[in-house]
Amino acid sequence: MSIAVLDKASPAASPSPSRRNMFAGAASVAASVAAVSALGSTAQAQASRTAGHKPRGLTDADIFNFALNLEFLETExxxxxxxxxxxSQSDTGSASGEVMGGRKVQFRTPMVERFMQNIGRNEARHVRFLRSTLESSAIARPRIDFTAGFAGVAQAAGLGADFDPFADEVSFMLGSYLFEDVGVTAYKGAAPFIQNKDYLQAxxxxxxxxxxxxxxxxSSLYRLGPDVRDKARKISDLRDLxxxxxxxxxxxxxxGRANIVPTDSGGVTFSRTPQEVLNIVYGQAGAGIMSGGFFPDGVNGNVQVT
Incomplete structure:
Protein backbone atom coordinates (compact mmCIF):
# COMPACT_ATOMS: atom_id res chain seq x y z
CA MET A 1 0.00 0.00 0.00
CA SER A 2 1.48 3.32 -1.02
CA ILE A 3 1.22 6.65 0.71
CA ALA A 4 -1.29 7.72 -1.90
CA VAL A 5 -3.61 4.94 -0.74
CA LEU A 6 -3.01 5.69 2.93
CA ASP A 7 -3.86 9.38 2.55
CA LYS A 8 -6.31 10.05 -0.24
CA ALA A 9 -6.99 13.60 0.91
CA SER A 10 -4.94 15.40 -0.94
CA PRO A 11 24.79 26.67 24.43
CA ALA A 12 27.71 24.34 23.88
CA ALA A 13 27.04 20.96 22.47
CA SER A 14 27.52 17.95 24.72
CA PRO A 15 29.15 14.92 23.14
CA SER A 16 26.67 12.21 22.16
CA PRO A 17 27.24 8.91 23.96
CA SER A 18 27.36 5.62 22.15
CA ARG A 19 24.28 3.45 21.86
CA ARG A 20 25.56 1.34 24.75
CA ASN A 21 25.53 4.41 27.00
CA MET A 22 22.22 5.80 25.78
CA PHE A 23 19.86 6.77 28.58
CA ALA A 24 22.71 6.63 31.10
CA GLY A 25 21.70 5.27 34.45
CA ALA A 26 18.78 3.34 33.01
CA ALA A 27 19.17 0.55 35.55
CA SER A 28 17.95 2.93 38.21
CA VAL A 29 14.87 4.18 36.35
CA ALA A 30 12.41 3.12 39.03
CA ALA A 31 14.49 4.55 41.86
CA SER A 32 15.11 7.83 40.05
CA VAL A 33 11.44 8.33 39.22
CA ALA A 34 10.44 7.50 42.79
CA ALA A 35 12.97 9.99 44.13
CA VAL A 36 11.38 12.89 42.28
CA SER A 37 7.75 11.80 42.60
CA ALA A 38 7.24 13.94 45.69
CA LEU A 39 7.74 17.08 43.62
CA GLY A 40 4.35 16.58 41.99
CA SER A 41 2.85 19.01 39.49
CA THR A 42 0.13 21.64 39.48
CA ALA A 43 -1.05 24.02 36.79
CA GLN A 44 0.62 26.91 38.64
CA ALA A 45 3.91 25.06 38.99
CA GLN A 46 3.89 24.14 35.31
CA ALA A 47 3.22 27.72 34.27
CA SER A 48 6.13 28.89 36.40
CA ARG A 49 8.41 26.18 35.02
CA THR A 50 7.68 26.82 31.35
CA ALA A 51 7.71 30.62 31.68
CA GLY A 52 11.50 30.55 31.98
CA HIS A 53 11.85 28.44 28.85
CA LYS A 54 10.43 30.76 26.24
CA PRO A 55 12.61 30.39 23.14
CA ARG A 56 14.23 33.83 22.98
CA GLY A 57 14.34 35.65 19.70
CA LEU A 58 12.46 32.91 17.88
CA THR A 59 9.53 33.45 15.56
CA ASP A 60 6.28 31.56 15.15
CA ALA A 61 7.82 29.98 12.07
CA ASP A 62 10.73 28.70 14.19
CA ILE A 63 8.26 27.08 16.58
CA PHE A 64 6.34 25.49 13.72
CA ASN A 65 9.58 24.16 12.24
CA PHE A 66 10.44 22.63 15.60
CA ALA A 67 7.06 20.90 15.51
CA LEU A 68 7.74 19.77 11.94
CA ASN A 69 10.75 17.76 13.13
CA LEU A 70 8.47 15.79 15.43
CA GLU A 71 5.81 15.38 12.76
CA PHE A 72 8.44 13.97 10.38
CA LEU A 73 9.40 11.46 13.08
CA GLU A 74 5.82 10.36 13.75
CA THR A 75 4.81 10.24 10.09
CA GLU A 76 7.80 8.18 9.02
CA SER A 88 8.03 11.04 -0.86
CA GLN A 89 10.73 13.66 -1.48
CA SER A 90 8.05 16.19 -2.38
CA ASP A 91 6.97 16.03 1.28
CA THR A 92 10.43 16.01 2.89
CA GLY A 93 12.22 18.93 1.25
CA SER A 94 15.46 19.08 -0.70
CA ALA A 95 18.55 17.54 0.87
CA SER A 96 16.40 15.67 3.36
CA GLY A 97 18.08 13.19 5.69
CA GLU A 98 17.73 9.46 5.27
CA VAL A 99 15.50 7.32 7.47
CA MET A 100 17.00 4.16 8.92
CA GLY A 101 14.94 1.21 10.14
CA GLY A 102 11.28 0.34 10.04
CA ARG A 103 9.23 -2.11 8.00
CA LYS A 104 5.61 -3.06 7.38
CA VAL A 105 3.87 -4.54 10.39
CA GLN A 106 1.79 -7.70 10.02
CA PHE A 107 -1.42 -6.71 11.78
CA ARG A 108 -3.62 -9.46 13.20
CA THR A 109 -6.52 -7.27 14.34
CA PRO A 110 -8.31 -5.31 11.59
CA MET A 111 -9.61 -2.72 14.07
CA VAL A 112 -6.11 -1.96 15.35
CA GLU A 113 -4.83 -1.58 11.80
CA ARG A 114 -7.68 0.80 10.98
CA PHE A 115 -6.92 2.88 14.05
CA MET A 116 -3.26 3.11 13.10
CA GLN A 117 -4.12 3.93 9.48
CA ASN A 118 -6.33 6.79 10.68
CA ILE A 119 -3.53 8.15 12.84
CA GLY A 120 -1.00 7.72 10.04
CA ARG A 121 -3.18 9.71 7.63
CA ASN A 122 -3.47 12.52 10.17
CA GLU A 123 0.27 12.66 10.78
CA ALA A 124 1.05 12.82 7.06
CA ARG A 125 -1.41 15.69 6.75
CA HIS A 126 0.29 17.50 9.62
CA VAL A 127 3.58 17.38 7.71
CA ARG A 128 1.95 18.70 4.56
CA PHE A 129 0.03 21.39 6.44
CA LEU A 130 3.09 22.68 8.27
CA ARG A 131 5.21 22.66 5.11
CA SER A 132 2.54 24.52 3.13
CA THR A 133 2.13 27.05 5.95
CA LEU A 134 5.87 27.63 6.29
CA GLU A 135 6.40 27.61 2.51
CA SER A 136 10.04 28.36 1.62
CA SER A 137 11.09 28.58 5.28
CA ALA A 138 10.09 24.97 5.98
CA ILE A 139 12.93 22.75 7.13
CA ALA A 140 13.85 19.54 5.35
CA ARG A 141 13.43 16.22 7.11
CA PRO A 142 16.37 15.56 9.43
CA ARG A 143 18.12 12.21 9.50
CA ILE A 144 16.06 9.70 11.51
CA ASP A 145 17.24 6.41 12.99
CA PHE A 146 14.50 4.12 14.27
CA THR A 147 16.90 1.21 14.72
CA ALA A 148 19.27 2.95 17.14
CA GLY A 149 16.50 4.97 18.74
CA PHE A 150 14.36 2.01 19.71
CA ALA A 151 17.38 -0.10 20.64
CA GLY A 152 18.24 2.54 23.21
CA VAL A 153 14.67 2.72 24.45
CA ALA A 154 14.43 -1.05 24.79
CA GLN A 155 17.70 -1.31 26.72
CA ALA A 156 17.05 1.63 29.01
CA ALA A 157 13.40 0.89 29.73
CA GLY A 158 13.95 -2.81 30.30
CA LEU A 159 11.73 -3.93 27.42
CA GLY A 160 14.18 -6.63 26.42
CA ALA A 161 16.97 -6.69 23.87
CA ASP A 162 14.64 -8.20 21.27
CA PHE A 163 12.03 -5.43 21.43
CA ASP A 164 11.13 -4.33 17.91
CA PRO A 165 8.20 -1.92 17.41
CA PHE A 166 7.70 -3.23 13.89
CA ALA A 167 7.52 -6.88 14.94
CA ASP A 168 3.78 -6.98 15.69
CA GLU A 169 0.78 -4.74 16.29
CA VAL A 170 1.19 -4.55 20.07
CA SER A 171 4.83 -3.51 19.80
CA PHE A 172 3.85 -0.99 17.13
CA MET A 173 1.30 0.59 19.49
CA LEU A 174 3.93 0.76 22.24
CA GLY A 175 6.22 2.64 19.86
CA SER A 176 3.33 4.92 18.99
CA TYR A 177 2.73 5.54 22.70
CA LEU A 178 6.33 6.70 23.07
CA PHE A 179 5.83 9.44 20.45
CA GLU A 180 2.20 10.51 20.79
CA ASP A 181 2.32 11.50 24.46
CA VAL A 182 5.37 13.64 23.69
CA GLY A 183 3.58 15.34 20.80
CA VAL A 184 0.64 16.39 22.99
CA THR A 185 2.86 17.90 25.68
CA ALA A 186 5.11 19.60 23.11
CA TYR A 187 2.25 21.43 21.40
CA LYS A 188 0.77 22.48 24.74
CA GLY A 189 4.16 23.76 25.87
CA ALA A 190 4.58 25.81 22.68
CA ALA A 191 1.12 27.41 22.71
CA PRO A 192 1.90 30.34 25.08
CA PHE A 193 4.75 31.51 22.84
CA ILE A 194 2.89 31.64 19.52
CA GLN A 195 2.05 35.24 18.64
CA ASN A 196 0.04 34.96 15.42
CA LYS A 197 -3.55 33.95 16.20
CA ASP A 198 -3.86 31.96 12.99
CA TYR A 199 -0.75 29.96 13.91
CA LEU A 200 -2.06 29.51 17.44
CA GLN A 201 -5.39 28.25 16.17
CA ALA A 202 -3.64 25.79 13.90
CA SER A 219 -6.97 2.93 25.83
CA SER A 220 -6.07 0.21 23.31
CA LEU A 221 -2.93 -0.71 25.24
CA TYR A 222 -4.78 -0.70 28.57
CA ARG A 223 -7.29 -3.26 27.28
CA LEU A 224 -4.48 -5.70 26.45
CA GLY A 225 -3.85 -6.54 30.08
CA PRO A 226 -1.22 -6.32 32.84
CA ASP A 227 1.83 -7.33 30.81
CA VAL A 228 1.27 -4.64 28.17
CA ARG A 229 0.38 -2.07 30.83
CA ASP A 230 3.68 -2.80 32.53
CA LYS A 231 5.61 -2.25 29.29
CA ALA A 232 3.79 1.05 28.80
CA ARG A 233 4.67 2.01 32.39
CA LYS A 234 8.34 1.37 31.66
CA ILE A 235 8.17 3.71 28.66
CA SER A 236 6.46 6.36 30.78
CA ASP A 237 9.11 6.00 33.51
CA LEU A 238 11.85 6.35 30.93
CA ARG A 239 10.38 9.53 29.48
CA ASP A 240 10.12 10.88 33.01
CA LEU A 241 13.74 10.03 33.75
CA GLY A 256 -4.75 0.27 40.12
CA ARG A 257 -7.09 2.30 37.90
CA ALA A 258 -7.17 3.12 34.20
CA ASN A 259 -5.38 6.38 33.48
CA ILE A 260 -6.26 7.12 29.88
CA VAL A 261 -5.98 10.90 30.23
CA PRO A 262 -2.91 12.04 32.21
CA THR A 263 -3.81 15.18 34.18
CA ASP A 264 -2.96 16.97 37.40
CA SER A 265 -5.32 17.40 40.36
CA GLY A 266 -7.09 20.19 38.47
CA GLY A 267 -7.75 18.02 35.43
CA VAL A 268 -5.12 19.84 33.35
CA THR A 269 -2.65 18.02 31.11
CA PHE A 270 0.99 19.04 31.45
CA SER A 271 3.41 20.78 29.11
CA ARG A 272 6.98 20.08 28.06
CA THR A 273 9.62 22.63 27.15
CA PRO A 274 11.61 22.21 23.92
CA GLN A 275 14.60 20.90 25.89
CA GLU A 276 12.46 18.29 27.63
CA VAL A 277 11.07 17.16 24.30
CA LEU A 278 14.54 16.96 22.77
CA ASN A 279 15.89 14.98 25.72
CA ILE A 280 13.30 12.29 25.05
CA VAL A 281 13.86 11.99 21.31
CA TYR A 282 17.64 12.24 21.79
CA GLY A 283 17.49 9.67 24.58
CA GLN A 284 19.66 11.64 26.98
CA ALA A 285 19.11 13.53 30.21
CA GLY A 286 20.66 16.93 30.88
CA ALA A 287 20.94 20.40 29.41
CA GLY A 288 22.49 21.33 26.08
CA ILE A 289 22.03 17.94 24.38
CA MET A 290 22.27 18.49 20.62
CA SER A 291 21.72 15.06 19.05
CA GLY A 292 21.25 11.37 19.61
CA GLY A 293 18.60 8.67 19.73
CA PHE A 294 16.10 9.05 16.91
CA PHE A 295 17.88 12.15 15.55
CA PRO A 296 21.57 11.21 15.21
CA ASP A 297 22.44 14.60 13.68
CA GLY A 298 19.97 16.59 15.78
CA VAL A 299 16.82 18.34 14.62
CA ASN A 300 16.67 21.02 11.94
CA GLY A 301 15.71 24.64 12.50
CA ASN A 302 16.48 27.33 15.04
CA VAL A 303 15.06 25.62 18.14
CA GLN A 304 17.96 23.48 19.29
CA VAL A 305 18.46 23.80 23.04
CA THR A 306 16.96 26.15 25.61
Whole structure:
Protein backbone atom coordinates (compact mmCIF):
# COMPACT_ATOMS: atom_id res chain seq x y z
CA MET A 1 0.00 0.00 0.00
CA SER A 2 1.48 3.32 -1.02
CA ILE A 3 1.22 6.65 0.71
CA ALA A 4 -1.29 7.72 -1.90
CA VAL A 5 -3.61 4.94 -0.74
CA LEU A 6 -3.01 5.69 2.93
CA ASP A 7 -3.86 9.38 2.55
CA LYS A 8 -6.31 10.05 -0.24
CA ALA A 9 -6.99 13.60 0.91
CA SER A 10 -4.94 15.40 -0.94
CA PRO A 11 24.79 26.67 24.43
CA ALA A 12 27.71 24.34 23.88
CA ALA A 13 27.04 20.96 22.47
CA SER A 14 27.52 17.95 24.72
CA PRO A 15 29.15 14.92 23.14
CA SER A 16 26.67 12.21 22.16
CA PRO A 17 27.24 8.91 23.96
CA SER A 18 27.36 5.62 22.15
CA ARG A 19 24.28 3.45 21.86
CA ARG A 20 25.56 1.34 24.75
CA ASN A 21 25.53 4.41 27.00
CA MET A 22 22.22 5.80 25.78
CA PHE A 23 19.86 6.77 28.58
CA ALA A 24 22.71 6.63 31.10
CA GLY A 25 21.70 5.27 34.45
CA ALA A 26 18.78 3.34 33.01
CA ALA A 27 19.17 0.55 35.55
CA SER A 28 17.95 2.93 38.21
CA VAL A 29 14.87 4.18 36.35
CA ALA A 30 12.41 3.12 39.03
CA ALA A 31 14.49 4.55 41.86
CA SER A 32 15.11 7.83 40.05
CA VAL A 33 11.44 8.33 39.22
CA ALA A 34 10.44 7.50 42.79
CA ALA A 35 12.97 9.99 44.13
CA VAL A 36 11.38 12.89 42.28
CA SER A 37 7.75 11.80 42.60
CA ALA A 38 7.24 13.94 45.69
CA LEU A 39 7.74 17.08 43.62
CA GLY A 40 4.35 16.58 41.99
CA SER A 41 2.85 19.01 39.49
CA THR A 42 0.13 21.64 39.48
CA ALA A 43 -1.05 24.02 36.79
CA GLN A 44 0.62 26.91 38.64
CA ALA A 45 3.91 25.06 38.99
CA GLN A 46 3.89 24.14 35.31
CA ALA A 47 3.22 27.72 34.27
CA SER A 48 6.13 28.89 36.40
CA ARG A 49 8.41 26.18 35.02
CA THR A 50 7.68 26.82 31.35
CA ALA A 51 7.71 30.62 31.68
CA GLY A 52 11.50 30.55 31.98
CA HIS A 53 11.85 28.44 28.85
CA LYS A 54 10.43 30.76 26.24
CA PRO A 55 12.61 30.39 23.14
CA ARG A 56 14.23 33.83 22.98
CA GLY A 57 14.34 35.65 19.70
CA LEU A 58 12.46 32.91 17.88
CA THR A 59 9.53 33.45 15.56
CA ASP A 60 6.28 31.56 15.15
CA ALA A 61 7.82 29.98 12.07
CA ASP A 62 10.73 28.70 14.19
CA ILE A 63 8.26 27.08 16.58
CA PHE A 64 6.34 25.49 13.72
CA ASN A 65 9.58 24.16 12.24
CA PHE A 66 10.44 22.63 15.60
CA ALA A 67 7.06 20.90 15.51
CA LEU A 68 7.74 19.77 11.94
CA ASN A 69 10.75 17.76 13.13
CA LEU A 70 8.47 15.79 15.43
CA GLU A 71 5.81 15.38 12.76
CA PHE A 72 8.44 13.97 10.38
CA LEU A 73 9.40 11.46 13.08
CA GLU A 74 5.82 10.36 13.75
CA THR A 75 4.81 10.24 10.09
CA GLU A 76 7.80 8.18 9.02
CA UNK A 77 7.10 5.78 11.89
CA UNK A 78 3.49 5.21 10.88
CA UNK A 79 4.08 5.07 7.14
CA UNK A 80 6.83 2.52 7.44
CA UNK A 81 4.77 0.37 9.79
CA UNK A 82 1.63 0.63 7.68
CA UNK A 83 2.96 0.62 4.13
CA UNK A 84 6.64 -0.28 4.27
CA UNK A 85 7.42 3.08 2.65
CA UNK A 86 8.04 6.60 3.89
CA UNK A 87 7.22 10.09 2.70
CA SER A 88 8.03 11.04 -0.86
CA GLN A 89 10.73 13.66 -1.48
CA SER A 90 8.05 16.19 -2.38
CA ASP A 91 6.97 16.03 1.28
CA THR A 92 10.43 16.01 2.89
CA GLY A 93 12.22 18.93 1.25
CA SER A 94 15.46 19.08 -0.70
CA ALA A 95 18.55 17.54 0.87
CA SER A 96 16.40 15.67 3.36
CA GLY A 97 18.08 13.19 5.69
CA GLU A 98 17.73 9.46 5.27
CA VAL A 99 15.50 7.32 7.47
CA MET A 100 17.00 4.16 8.92
CA GLY A 101 14.94 1.21 10.14
CA GLY A 102 11.28 0.34 10.04
CA ARG A 103 9.23 -2.11 8.00
CA LYS A 104 5.61 -3.06 7.38
CA VAL A 105 3.87 -4.54 10.39
CA GLN A 106 1.79 -7.70 10.02
CA PHE A 107 -1.42 -6.71 11.78
CA ARG A 108 -3.62 -9.46 13.20
CA THR A 109 -6.52 -7.27 14.34
CA PRO A 110 -8.31 -5.31 11.59
CA MET A 111 -9.61 -2.72 14.07
CA VAL A 112 -6.11 -1.96 15.35
CA GLU A 113 -4.83 -1.58 11.80
CA ARG A 114 -7.68 0.80 10.98
CA PHE A 115 -6.92 2.88 14.05
CA MET A 116 -3.26 3.11 13.10
CA GLN A 117 -4.12 3.93 9.48
CA ASN A 118 -6.33 6.79 10.68
CA ILE A 119 -3.53 8.15 12.84
CA GLY A 120 -1.00 7.72 10.04
CA ARG A 121 -3.18 9.71 7.63
CA ASN A 122 -3.47 12.52 10.17
CA GLU A 123 0.27 12.66 10.78
CA ALA A 124 1.05 12.82 7.06
CA ARG A 125 -1.41 15.69 6.75
CA HIS A 126 0.29 17.50 9.62
CA VAL A 127 3.58 17.38 7.71
CA ARG A 128 1.95 18.70 4.56
CA PHE A 129 0.03 21.39 6.44
CA LEU A 130 3.09 22.68 8.27
CA ARG A 131 5.21 22.66 5.11
CA SER A 132 2.54 24.52 3.13
CA THR A 133 2.13 27.05 5.95
CA LEU A 134 5.87 27.63 6.29
CA GLU A 135 6.40 27.61 2.51
CA SER A 136 10.04 28.36 1.62
CA SER A 137 11.09 28.58 5.28
CA ALA A 138 10.09 24.97 5.98
CA ILE A 139 12.93 22.75 7.13
CA ALA A 140 13.85 19.54 5.35
CA ARG A 141 13.43 16.22 7.11
CA PRO A 142 16.37 15.56 9.43
CA ARG A 143 18.12 12.21 9.50
CA ILE A 144 16.06 9.70 11.51
CA ASP A 145 17.24 6.41 12.99
CA PHE A 146 14.50 4.12 14.27
CA THR A 147 16.90 1.21 14.72
CA ALA A 148 19.27 2.95 17.14
CA GLY A 149 16.50 4.97 18.74
CA PHE A 150 14.36 2.01 19.71
CA ALA A 151 17.38 -0.10 20.64
CA GLY A 152 18.24 2.54 23.21
CA VAL A 153 14.67 2.72 24.45
CA ALA A 154 14.43 -1.05 24.79
CA GLN A 155 17.70 -1.31 26.72
CA ALA A 156 17.05 1.63 29.01
CA ALA A 157 13.40 0.89 29.73
CA GLY A 158 13.95 -2.81 30.30
CA LEU A 159 11.73 -3.93 27.42
CA GLY A 160 14.18 -6.63 26.42
CA ALA A 161 16.97 -6.69 23.87
CA ASP A 162 14.64 -8.20 21.27
CA PHE A 163 12.03 -5.43 21.43
CA ASP A 164 11.13 -4.33 17.91
CA PRO A 165 8.20 -1.92 17.41
CA PHE A 166 7.70 -3.23 13.89
CA ALA A 167 7.52 -6.88 14.94
CA ASP A 168 3.78 -6.98 15.69
CA GLU A 169 0.78 -4.74 16.29
CA VAL A 170 1.19 -4.55 20.07
CA SER A 171 4.83 -3.51 19.80
CA PHE A 172 3.85 -0.99 17.13
CA MET A 173 1.30 0.59 19.49
CA LEU A 174 3.93 0.76 22.24
CA GLY A 175 6.22 2.64 19.86
CA SER A 176 3.33 4.92 18.99
CA TYR A 177 2.73 5.54 22.70
CA LEU A 178 6.33 6.70 23.07
CA PHE A 179 5.83 9.44 20.45
CA GLU A 180 2.20 10.51 20.79
CA ASP A 181 2.32 11.50 24.46
CA VAL A 182 5.37 13.64 23.69
CA GLY A 183 3.58 15.34 20.80
CA VAL A 184 0.64 16.39 22.99
CA THR A 185 2.86 17.90 25.68
CA ALA A 186 5.11 19.60 23.11
CA TYR A 187 2.25 21.43 21.40
CA LYS A 188 0.77 22.48 24.74
CA GLY A 189 4.16 23.76 25.87
CA ALA A 190 4.58 25.81 22.68
CA ALA A 191 1.12 27.41 22.71
CA PRO A 192 1.90 30.34 25.08
CA PHE A 193 4.75 31.51 22.84
CA ILE A 194 2.89 31.64 19.52
CA GLN A 195 2.05 35.24 18.64
CA ASN A 196 0.04 34.96 15.42
CA LYS A 197 -3.55 33.95 16.20
CA ASP A 198 -3.86 31.96 12.99
CA TYR A 199 -0.75 29.96 13.91
CA LEU A 200 -2.06 29.51 17.44
CA GLN A 201 -5.39 28.25 16.17
CA ALA A 202 -3.64 25.79 13.90
CA UNK A 203 -1.39 24.59 16.71
CA UNK A 204 -4.39 24.12 18.98
CA UNK A 205 -6.07 22.03 16.30
CA UNK A 206 -3.02 19.81 15.86
CA UNK A 207 -2.67 19.52 19.64
CA UNK A 208 -6.27 18.30 19.84
CA UNK A 209 -5.63 15.77 17.08
CA UNK A 210 -2.55 14.44 18.84
CA UNK A 211 -4.60 14.13 22.05
CA UNK A 212 -7.21 12.09 20.19
CA UNK A 213 -4.43 9.86 18.89
CA UNK A 214 -2.87 9.15 22.24
CA UNK A 215 -6.30 8.55 23.78
CA UNK A 216 -6.84 5.78 21.26
CA UNK A 217 -3.38 4.33 21.83
CA UNK A 218 -3.51 4.50 25.63
CA SER A 219 -6.97 2.93 25.83
CA SER A 220 -6.07 0.21 23.31
CA LEU A 221 -2.93 -0.71 25.24
CA TYR A 222 -4.78 -0.70 28.57
CA ARG A 223 -7.29 -3.26 27.28
CA LEU A 224 -4.48 -5.70 26.45
CA GLY A 225 -3.85 -6.54 30.08
CA PRO A 226 -1.22 -6.32 32.84
CA ASP A 227 1.83 -7.33 30.81
CA VAL A 228 1.27 -4.64 28.17
CA ARG A 229 0.38 -2.07 30.83
CA ASP A 230 3.68 -2.80 32.53
CA LYS A 231 5.61 -2.25 29.29
CA ALA A 232 3.79 1.05 28.80
CA ARG A 233 4.67 2.01 32.39
CA LYS A 234 8.34 1.37 31.66
CA ILE A 235 8.17 3.71 28.66
CA SER A 236 6.46 6.36 30.78
CA ASP A 237 9.11 6.00 33.51
CA LEU A 238 11.85 6.35 30.93
CA ARG A 239 10.38 9.53 29.48
CA ASP A 240 10.12 10.88 33.01
CA LEU A 241 13.74 10.03 33.75
CA UNK A 242 15.31 11.72 30.74
CA UNK A 243 13.09 14.78 30.29
CA UNK A 244 13.92 16.46 33.60
CA UNK A 245 13.62 16.37 37.40
CA UNK A 246 9.83 16.67 37.70
CA UNK A 247 7.61 13.60 37.89
CA UNK A 248 5.14 14.64 35.19
CA UNK A 249 4.63 11.65 32.91
CA UNK A 250 1.89 9.21 33.82
CA UNK A 251 1.44 5.54 32.86
CA UNK A 252 -1.81 4.12 31.50
CA UNK A 253 -2.57 2.53 34.86
CA UNK A 254 -2.23 4.53 38.06
CA UNK A 255 -3.08 3.34 41.57
CA GLY A 256 -4.75 0.27 40.12
CA ARG A 257 -7.09 2.30 37.90
CA ALA A 258 -7.17 3.12 34.20
CA ASN A 259 -5.38 6.38 33.48
CA ILE A 260 -6.26 7.12 29.88
CA VAL A 261 -5.98 10.90 30.23
CA PRO A 262 -2.91 12.04 32.21
CA THR A 263 -3.81 15.18 34.18
CA ASP A 264 -2.96 16.97 37.40
CA SER A 265 -5.32 17.40 40.36
CA GLY A 266 -7.09 20.19 38.47
CA GLY A 267 -7.75 18.02 35.43
CA VAL A 268 -5.12 19.84 33.35
CA THR A 269 -2.65 18.02 31.11
CA PHE A 270 0.99 19.04 31.45
CA SER A 271 3.41 20.78 29.11
CA ARG A 272 6.98 20.08 28.06
CA THR A 273 9.62 22.63 27.15
CA PRO A 274 11.61 22.21 23.92
CA GLN A 275 14.60 20.90 25.89
CA GLU A 276 12.46 18.29 27.63
CA VAL A 277 11.07 17.16 24.30
CA LEU A 278 14.54 16.96 22.77
CA ASN A 279 15.89 14.98 25.72
CA ILE A 280 13.30 12.29 25.05
CA VAL A 281 13.86 11.99 21.31
CA TYR A 282 17.64 12.24 21.79
CA GLY A 283 17.49 9.67 24.58
CA GLN A 284 19.66 11.64 26.98
CA ALA A 285 19.11 13.53 30.21
CA GLY A 286 20.66 16.93 30.88
CA ALA A 287 20.94 20.40 29.41
CA GLY A 288 22.49 21.33 26.08
CA ILE A 289 22.03 17.94 24.38
CA MET A 290 22.27 18.49 20.62
CA SER A 291 21.72 15.06 19.05
CA GLY A 292 21.25 11.37 19.61
CA GLY A 293 18.60 8.67 19.73
CA PHE A 294 16.10 9.05 16.91
CA PHE A 295 17.88 12.15 15.55
CA PRO A 296 21.57 11.21 15.21
CA ASP A 297 22.44 14.60 13.68
CA GLY A 298 19.97 16.59 15.78
CA VAL A 299 16.82 18.34 14.62
CA ASN A 300 16.67 21.02 11.94
CA GLY A 301 15.71 24.64 12.50
CA ASN A 302 16.48 27.33 15.04
CA VAL A 303 15.06 25.62 18.14
CA GLN A 304 17.96 23.48 19.29
CA VAL A 305 18.46 23.80 23.04
CA THR A 306 16.96 26.15 25.61
Missing amino acids: YYLRGLTGQGL AAGIHAMEAYHVGVVR VDGPLDLDQPIELD
